[in-house]
Amino acid sequence: MAKDYQAAEKERRTKEHDEALKVLSVPNDAVECPPRSLFEIGGRVWLYVERVKPGLTKKLAHRWHGPFRIKRKIEEFAYELELPDKSGYRFYAVVHVSSHKAVNEYPSRPKTRLTQDVTEDIRFDFDEELLPEDSWEPDHLAGEYEVEAILDDRMPLSTSTERAVREFKVKWVGYEEPTWEPSSNLSCGGLLYDYLPAKKSERRLQTVQVADED
Numbered sequence: 001m002a003k004d005y006q007a008a009e010k011e012r013r014t015k016e017h018d019e020a021l022k023v024l025s026v027p028n029d030a031v032e033c034p035p036r037s038l039f040e041i042g043g044r045v046w047l048y049v050e051r052v053k054p055g056l057t058k059k060l061a062h063r064w065h066g067p068f069r070i071k072r073k074i075e076e077f078a079y080e081l082e083l084p085d086k087s088g089y090r091f092y093a094v095v096h097v098s099s100h101k102a103v104n105e106y107p108s109r110p111k112t113r114l115t116q117d118v119t120e121d122i123r124f125d126f127d128e129e130l131l132p133e134d135s136w137e138p139d140h141l142a143g144e145y146e147v148e149a150i151l152d153d154r155m156p157l158s159t160s161t162e163r164a165v166r167e168f169k170v171k172w173v174g175y176e177e178p179t180w181e182p183s184s185n186l187s188c189g190g191l192l193y194d195y196l197p198a199k200k201s202e203r204r205l206q207t208v209q210v211a212d213e214d
Contacts, residue, residue: 039070039079039102040070041070041071041072041073042069042070043069043070043102043103043104044066044067044068044069044070044102044103044104045066045067045068045069045070045081045101045102045103046064046065046066046067046068046101046103046106046109047064047065047066047068047081048064048065048101064101064109066081066103067103068081068082068083069081069082070082074094078094079094080094081094146172146173146174147170147171147172147173147186147191148171148172148173149170149171149191150168150169150170150171150191150192150194150195151169151170151171151178152168152169153166153167153168153169153195153199154166154167154169154180155167165182166182166183167180167181167182168180168181168182168183168186168192168195170186
């Protein structure tokens with residue numbers, strides 16, 4: 001019953017979302033010579049979603065979604081993305097250009113975070129609750145450990161029989177002592193995306209400080 005209710009509720013939200021955004025589909029005849037688009041119509045882009053709306057308990061597995069094709073330009077800094085049914089999205093996505101990266105510049109899913117937060121006033125009407133299921137970290141099963149934070153990382157020495165695998169020092173929910181784990185033991189893609197660039201910046205700063213001391 002719960003699954004049926006969730007499916008019906010998601011379908012209802014999808015329809016409401018579509019109806020609200022159809023208003024944006026009316027052509028603006030008053031504009032005779034629209035300005036050149038920042039992104040080409042038909043071009044493919046990644047869509048950045050860093051965090052969900054307040055109240056959602058699910059965690060994003062990654063922050064760059066897609067890729068999607070640019071369907072049309074809504075206004076100077078807003079585009080509608082083409083979302084085919086097979087993608088898992090069943091609604092129009094109208095978002096600010098600050099949340100896009102062109103696929104021809106980033107062939108693989110970007111791993112960087114945007115330097116400027118995507119604030120509510122430029123989000124438009126993008127509803128994260130309608131993202132495909134593979135956009136979210138899996139729900140924790142009974143008996144499964146949940147990662148609270150990533151504290152550090154290291155690269156053990158390789159042996160003649162095994163290749164070195166990067167390990168992460170993990171603080172687990174409900175446990176005091178952290179443990180060292182390979183990434184294959186972790187189901188916390190969002191935390192890794194936060195940790196890796198922050199750690200890289202920290203190490204770069206340490207290198208600069210050492211050079212200044214010399």
